[in-house]
Structure formats: C-alpha cells, structure tokens
Amino acid sequence: MCGIIGCIGRGGETLDTLVHGLENLEYRGYDSAGVAVGGDDLGVRKTSGKIEQLREMLDSDPVSGTVGIGHTRWSTHGPPTDENAHPHQDCTGGVAVVHNGIIENYQSLRDDLTAAGHTFTSDTDTEVVPHLIEEELDRGATPEEAFRTAVGQLEGSYAIAAIIDGTDALFAARNDSPLVIGVGLDAEGTGTIDVTEGPYFIASDVPAFREFTARVIYLEDGEFARFDDGITVTDAEGTQVEKAVETIEWDAEETGKSGYDHYMLKEINEQPRALRQCLRARVDELGSSVDIDTVGDLSPSGLQFVACGTSYHAALYGARLFEQAGIPARAYLASEYATSPPPIGDDLVVGITQSGETADTLSALREAKRRGAETLAVTNTVGSTATRECDHALYIRSGPEIGVAATKTFAGQLAALNLFALATAEDSQTRRSVIPALRDLPGDIQSVLDNSTAAEIAEQYADAESFFFIGRRYQYPVALEGALKLKEISYEHAEGFAAGELKHGPLALVTDQTPVFALVVGDGEIARKTVGNIKEVEARDAPVVAVTDGQSDAELYADHVLEIPETHPRAAALLTNVQLQLVAYHVANNLGRPIDKPRNLAKSVTVE
Numbered sequence: 001m002c003g004i005i006g007c008i009g010r011g012g013e014t015l016d017t018l019v020h021g022l023e024n025l026e027y028r029g030y031d032s033a034g035v036a037v038g039g040d041d042l043g044v045r046k047t048s049g050k051i052e053q054l055r056e057m058l059d060s061d062p063v064s065g066t067v068g069i070g071h072t073r074w075s076t077h078g079p080p081t082d083e084n085a086h087p088h089q090d091c092t093g094g095v096a097v098v099h100n101g102i103i104e105n106y107q108s109l110r111d112d113l114t115a116a117g118h119t120f121t122s123d124t125d126t127e128v129v130p131h132l133i134e135e136e137l138d139r140g141a142t143p144e145e146a147f148r149t150a151v152g153q154l155e156g157s158y159a160i161a162a163i164i165d166g167t168d169a170l171f172a173a174r175n176d177s178p179l180v181i182g183v184g185l186d187a188e189g190t191g192t193i194d195v196t197e198g199p200y201f202i203a204s205d206v207p208a209f210r211e212f213t214a215r216v217i218y219l220e221d222g223e224f225a226r227f228d229d230g231i232t233v234t235d236a237e238g239t240q241v242e243k244a245v246e247t248i249e250w251d252a253e254e255t256g257k258s259g260y261d262h263y264m265l266k267e268i269n270e271q272p273r274a275l276r277q278c279l280r281a282r283v284d285e286l287g288s289s290v291d292i293d294t295v296g297d298l299s300p301s302g303l304q305f306v307a308c309g310t311s312y313h314a315a316l317y318g319a320r321l322f323e324q325a326g327i328p329a330r331a332y333l334a335s336e337y338a339t340s341p342p343p344i345g346d347d348l349v350v351g352i353t354q355s356g357e358t359a360d361t362l363s364a365l366r367e368a369k370r371r372g373a374e375t376l377a378v379t380n381t382v383g384s385t386a387t388r389e390c391d392h393a394l395y396i397r398s399g400p401e402i403g404v405a406a407t408k409t410f411a412g413q414l415a416a417l418n419l420f421a422l423a424t425a426e427d428s429q430t431r432r433s434v435i436p437a438l439r440d441l442p443g444d445i446q447s448v449l450d451n452s453t454a455a456e457i458a459e460q461y462a463d464a465e466s467f468f469f470i471g472r473r474y475q476y477p478v479a480l481e482g483a484l485k486l487k488e489i490s491y492e493h494a495e496g497f498a499a500g501e502l503k504h505g506p507l508a509l510v511t512d513q514t515p516v517f518a519l520v521v522g523d524g525e526i527a528r529k530t531v532g533n534i535k536e537v538e539a540r541d542a543p544v545v546a547v548t549d550g551q552s553d554a555e556l557y558a559d560h561v562l563e564i565p566e567t568h569p570r571a572a573a574l575l576t577n578v579q580l581q582l583v584a585y586h587v588a589n590n591l592g593r594p595i596d597k598p599r600n601l602a603k604s605v606t607v608e
C-alpha cells in the first residue's frame, strides 16, 4: 500500500533522510510523494508522479526543519493528483499528516467539519485528520491531546504520523496498518524503551530506515507514540506502555521483501491484509448488506466479462456467481472478444484487470463501448486507463503487487466480484450466508498459510513430467489458475481441467509421473463427482493431492492432502487457491527459478 517515513533528531539531514526513506519504499509502488518538515516553521512539498519530481521541487523550493514526515501514496480514494498527495494539512497549514489505510467514517467526519467551517482541498479520507487536530488545538488542547482526540474519532485502519507547527515533536498512531519505530544508533538502551536521545524514525516498513538502524520497536494496534527528547508509547487510555527494542537480523538489501525470499511469497502472505482492505466498510456487521458506492446502483440484466491471464480466471469465477443468481453472464478472453464480438444487447461489459493497462482488455472494453455498452473496470489501480475509460470502477484494494505472477490481486478480484454480485444481483438470504464467509476469509487464509504442507509436496514432485489440476464449479477457475501459476514461475508443464472433462481426452496423459491436484470442497453432489474423478486417475497410478476441507471422501483416495478450513463454497475457492500458489512457489523455488521475474513474461502487457 502506501509508504510512511518520519524522523526526528537528524538535525540538518532531516529532509535528506525523509527523501531517502521514500526512495527505500519505492519498491512498494506509488503514484505520488510528499514531505513535511517542521520544528519552527512547517513546510510541505508534494506532487503526483515520482520521487524524482519531488526532488526537483525541493531543489527549486527547499524546506528545512528538525522533524519531518514523508509519504508515498498509492491511490485508494481519489485519483493520483498533487492535491491528493500526502502530507495533508488543516485550514491554517499548521498541521501536517500522513496516513496509510482507510478511514471508514471519513464522510461523516468531513460533513461535520465542513459544517463547522473547514475547507477541504483533496478527495482523500486522510484530510479529515489534520482538520480534526486543528479543531482540538482551537479548543485549547496541547498538540499531543489534539492528536489523540482526533485519532480517537477515526474508524477503520490507519497508520498515521503528524507534525504540528512550532512543536519539535512527532506523533504517531496505528490501528490495523503497520507502523514501526527505528531507534537510532546514537540513542541509548537496548532492552527497554529507556532511550533518551535520537535520532528516531517511524515508518510503515523497516526498509525505509534500515540503513540508519537495525533497532526497532513495533507499535501495536491502539498504541500512540510521541517522539521529542525520547519516545513515549501509550495505549488507547493514555497509560504508558513498556516496549522492547528488538534488533532486526536482515541486511538492508533484503528488506524490500520484508524478510521473505521473494516478493511473490511476501504477496501470498499479504493476502489476509489485502482482503481486509477490500472488504473494509463495504460489508456490514450483520452480514445482510453490501455497500459499494461506485457500483451499488447498477442492476445488470446480463454481463460479459473480458480479461486476460489470471484476471480471465477471475472472470470465469465472476460469471459463475451471476449465473447462479439467475443473470446471464459469460467470461471472454479479451484478445478474442475484440476479434469476434458477441451480441451485446443491454449487457454490462466488465473488464477485469489488476493493472488497468492490459492492451487486450482495454481494446475489448473499447469495442464494447463503441457498440454502446455500459462498462465497468474491476481493477487494483486507481487512475489507470481502464478506470478513466470505463463508466464505472470497482477497486480491489490489494495494494501494489511487485511479483510478475499475480497472487494477492487474484484473491482481491474474487472477493470484489463477490461484493459486486451481492450488491447488485443477489438476495438477502444469499448475502447472509456469503458475507460471514467473506469476513472469515482473512483468518481462514492465515490458517492455510500457517499450516500448509505445500512445501513438502512441492519438494517431492518438483521433477514430475506434468502437473494436472482438476475442479468443478467455483473450483474450476482455481484449477486453471493453479496450473497457470505453476507454468509461469516453474517453467514446468501444467494444465487445469474441469474435473468432468478429464476423462474426455486428458486422461490419456495421466501416468505415475503426473501428479493430479484435485480441488474438492463440501460433501454434496459436486464433491462426490470430483471424488469419482480422483478414482479414475488413481486407477492410472497418478499421485493424487487432494486440496480439500475434509468433508468428502477425497482424502481416502489421495496420496497427500492439503487442508483448508470449512467455509462457503464461494470463499473456499480463495483458500484452495492459496494452497496452489504455495505449491507453485515451492516447486519453482526447488528448481531455482527467478520467481519474481519469470522469463518472457511482463507484469503488465501493453501490446495486443
């Protein structure tokens, strides 16, 4: 997501430290950058575009100070413009704030603040924070009290850092969004927070300051930190909390991957957080309603999904959701759609594209638009070409994905498509059964990540001749995706099939050298049929890996089991998929492949 850096105690090097910190966070992806420095006189410089542009701005119009904050923004509320870049300020310009996360109640706070006379200059949710602080300062609160009271009014996820004019201090708070303190080399103390001299750093991610220090303090949800002569950490009630100073083992080189060997593995592990962001403020507590402002008013009578690669598998899944709701829906490969376009009628045409820039998908969407269709982009990238050209946009909010192989964005697409179907096509009974399962997804995925034995299975079969994946209904797109992931990063031959199709040809390929991954959830008719398919391949001596919630007999016929928690069949698709992502990753790792940058492939393909 976005990146935060803050520092105090760096004297004349404050600004340099901030800009350098932002450069260290560039790997996360961003579309705007900015800094604020203070102490005596607060100055803010920010711009859409690259850090290089921010540097140019600072060269021609410098700022200086003894305390500061910086931010790389990756848009979620409002396009990537100069105004929407962080830091954000209050009406007086005396408060500057950077924020990661999503403030769920920002609209009502903004309405109240506007009614009280505050003027807003951006579309962001973040901007309410400096105005709330300003309100408290006007009431006579100290800077620290003002910060605490303002943050206390926020609902949602946040990592926030703020500086206030005339105050040589830095304030920070977190809830459900990472924030870590760096304790500089000059500061004393190793075991506890008994550190009295800076420099100190605050960041969303260790790489931002790793070159300056390896000593860190992790802030927990609900905690506040004040940095001035030392660091004081307090809980939500204001009680001081003793924090341990830990030493990071990784070197500066590795830190972009937060300790993971590859971005792909990091991104697989980021799925619980990415899904929380996707669902946040969109599904209600009672599980009975879904609220997405950008698509809530649509009521499609038919849908055509267009997409490529992994996004096409999400499209197949999305089409199944709407078909189940009784609305005709079909997924098309975008590259084929433009060359042989189907009758369009009143269908809504939905482009699924994590980048929002895939040429084939854009061309299919343009073709649909040319023929008068209403279009929707389901994407991860605010301000992308797809969002600019489509009538509507639904953001999956997965955060930037660096590994070429799509992982967390596929999960985000499936979750967002569920929300889209629930908001526009499905009845309250379906909502009540699906929403709780969606809410459980982050925890369920975490449990798959914590308990998966995919690494051992991958090691055993890394040299197999071919890998096959079979599944039915919602598990069919996952079977295709499991095979695509494996081919992309391991260069091994892999195919996914609708489980029922296996016997109509592909069975000829099945031998004891071709492991078959069978995706089986529930204990109904669909699961029983897939268990039948497992028996067919078992009879041909193929090693079988059942990816299952254990409700059917699949385990009885399988050589290995990759378990997932029991859940709604729609949510189970995201869980079996995590197991297959891990299989692909570990097979490729065993074979020593360059996992994050597979040969011949690009993250975003902008040619047809």
Ligand code: G6P
Pocket (backbone or CB within 6 Å): 308, 309, 310, 311, 352, 353, 354, 355, 356, 357, 358, 361, 404, 405, 406, 601, 602, 603, 604, 605
């Ligand atoms: C490329 C990538 C794939 C991706 C596809 C669609 O081929 O290598 O991983 O699934 O583009 O990308 P999109 O950004 O449109 O989802």
